[in-house]
Amino acid sequence: MLERKDLVSIEDLSKEEIEHILDTAESMKEILYRDIKKVPTLRGKTVVNLFFEPSTRTRTSFEMAAKRLSADVINFSATGSSLAKGETLRDTVKNIEALVVDAFVIRHSAEGAAYYISKITDASVINAGDGKHEHPTQALLDVFTIREKKGKIEGLNVAIVGDIAHSRVARSNVIALKKLGANPILVGPPTMIPPFVEILGVDVAYSVDEVLPYADVIMMLRIQMERQKSPLFPSIREYSRFFGLNRHKLERAKRDVIVMHPGPVNWGVELSTDVMEFESNVILEQVTNGIAVRMAILYLLIGK
């Protein structure tokens, strides 16, 4: 069990807590390959997916994780709910809590939304992405995947490539990787590197080529067209050339490099389609590991 009610950020977690989650996720993953992929661990518990931003993937991953543990799941989305009637965030949460639920999974466009909610409810709160702040379960499934593939995390060079400045995935991963002793390197155009990067104490590079010779892991980020009010790079072609990956470039990478992406991939932008069948592309295993990690978190927070 974790000695905490909520999982709001990686920043909150100790190295030991992260490792405990990863170890638990390993046992959970084993359940996914049983004939009956279900255990009664959370029977009678209720998990609420409260999503203020649409994200079918993340919501479904939590829904599947909860169902594998026999919990009941209630899906709330901002559209179509009473939120449309001008209800406040506090009211929404207090009213759902009054249905006697055990955990909230929160996705919100505002930094700090999950933290705020964790303070006003006695139920467990899991942050499934709050603005540009954190996406802790994504980082946990990423380090789980690295540990599974590499046998360790400490000492690895992990290049994180793309729109670092707008990415909660990057932020959570940097924090998790540093806690576990890895060496993250941020790679992106200067416009996409956050100004506070020096404070984070991580290395920066300005093209994928620079990091190819020594990266053990290359973690590509999704270019989120919809987030950029003004263009952060001259053209897709330009971006792809310096920050995209293809098989040709991968020939210059380490033999045992692994390529990751949180999905959905813009094929032809971050990754060229010839990487799809690349043997060390672990993108779909990240999806599977997402279930295992979320099962572990639900179990460790509300399974007592």
Add this chain to the structure above:
Amino acid sequence: MLERKDLVSIEDLSKEEIEHILDTAESMKEILYRDIKKVPTLRGKTVVNLFFEPSTRTRTSFEMAAKRLSADVINFSATGSSLAKGETLRDTVKNIEALVVDAFVIRHSAEGAAYYISKITDASVINAGDGKHEHPTQALLDVFTIREKKGKIEGLNVAIVGDIAHSRVARSNVIALKKLGANPILVGPPTMIPPFVEILGVDVAYSVDEVLPYADVIMMLRIQMERQKSPLFPSIREYSRFFGLNRHKLERAKRDVIVMHPGPVNWGVELSTDVMEFESNVILEQVTNGIAVRMAILYLLIGK
């Protein structure tokens, strides 16, 4: 068990039936605080939420109630379903019934919709609000909450404040309260008091101030901006002054008054935000009791 197939209106129920539902809801509420908040009572039964008006709150409350009893739940909403293709109400119901279901929970903008449906199906029908007619489960959870807080219902003065004329909640509550021996008092601007109020045989007041000294319960109604084609009161500020509640006014109320609201509250209109933390605001307990009452009704109608 109830000797009836449907719950279409409070008007249909005898005092004994109402009390039987409340007693059953008491046992159901106890389940909500168990470690495993689930019983197998309705395993293999199917409850259909058939909502022609959106209402995330009521739908979710029924969904939770059904799941706590291990029933399967199917959600139908008018938008996105084959209703869009010009299907008739009768056809929709007969086709869902042919899936072999046990209960319909109906929300519809037309008075009598639930009654009509109850006549064309062998499944149980529960009215979750039909136009301005009735909302019987809301009234039952309200009287349940009053009985729980006050230890009795008979003889209590219950002020119902707001847009009485457009409120199925008010109508169902007046009927329930009178059957149980309470004294409902309708409070609202003359434009919001229905013309037939004398037929109902209840007292009327034209400001909250009038009833504060003797009300045991103050039940605020939601102002439904979207329902009023022409304005029924000069301004929100005006409405709030005469029919809203705040801590200042509550100082003139009875010591043990309780404040209720069916939700969602327009904070600053019906209730000022300083009532949020008022110790006798039981609004969130109404939400919890809604689950218990709906569990009781599902059990009593289809649990045999």
Add this chain to the structure above:
Amino acid sequence: MLERKDLVSIEDLSKEEIEHILDTAESMKEILYRDIKKVPTLRGKTVVNLFFEPSTRTRTSFEMAAKRLSADVINFSATGSSLAKGETLRDTVKNIEALVVDAFVIRHSAEGAAYYISKITDASVINAGDGKHEHPTQALLDVFTIREKKGKIEGLNVAIVGDIAHSRVARSNVIALKKLGANPILVGPPTMIPPFVEILGVDVAYSVDEVLPYADVIMMLRIQMERQKSPLFPSIREYSRFFGLNRHKLERAKRDVIVMHPGPVNWGVELSTDVMEFESNVILEQVTNGIAVRMAILYLLIGK
């Protein structure tokens, strides 16, 4: 069990496989009338409804079938999902598969979509309608209904009436009926008879009147206004006169004729409302049988 991973088309199935599905559906139907309408056969299995065209009826039928067998169900619809973000069909499927699921139920507007998906996933794929190609579970529930009502299928004259050219239901039924030894007759205006009808080797008639005297089964198709870019018949009234059914016409039919329709009926177009209460209208029984047949298919594909 079926010796196949997928159910993509009736064309793929042998006569023996069809009969095995129908026999299994008979046992499944019996479950629907038990007190506890649920068996644990597919506990721990996950069925994904992946619908690229909306169809509440078919989706719900599969959802109910899966739940009766205790499977978990995940509903994906094209709208609101990450598909909106420009994801490819392949990516969508591979990502859902990575959640470790057992079966996909696919509805898509493109012919061959289900086949394509069956080739890229190890999970079972069930075609719930692909463009104008096939709708195999509809045909199976139709022949199940005929067998149940008539005691046999071989040798029966089955008139299929309406927009044959645009109907996957007609296509799948013709193939199923011929495999089982029945004699399908296609009835529709010349504009609605597909040019390749001779290749199918079935009889054609140009009005309902022609087939009334000898049809054992009359299967009406739905006129899908939304599918016809240019009008295929002069007017609704005209269409109804030659290809609609009413009680008056049915007086000239065989005594024991049965009338079928895949739903939803355009009452007043394909069928006049006086057919609603006609004793041999088996439309709602088709709906019930749809659950039984889909339970059988799920069981035979993923129940091992």
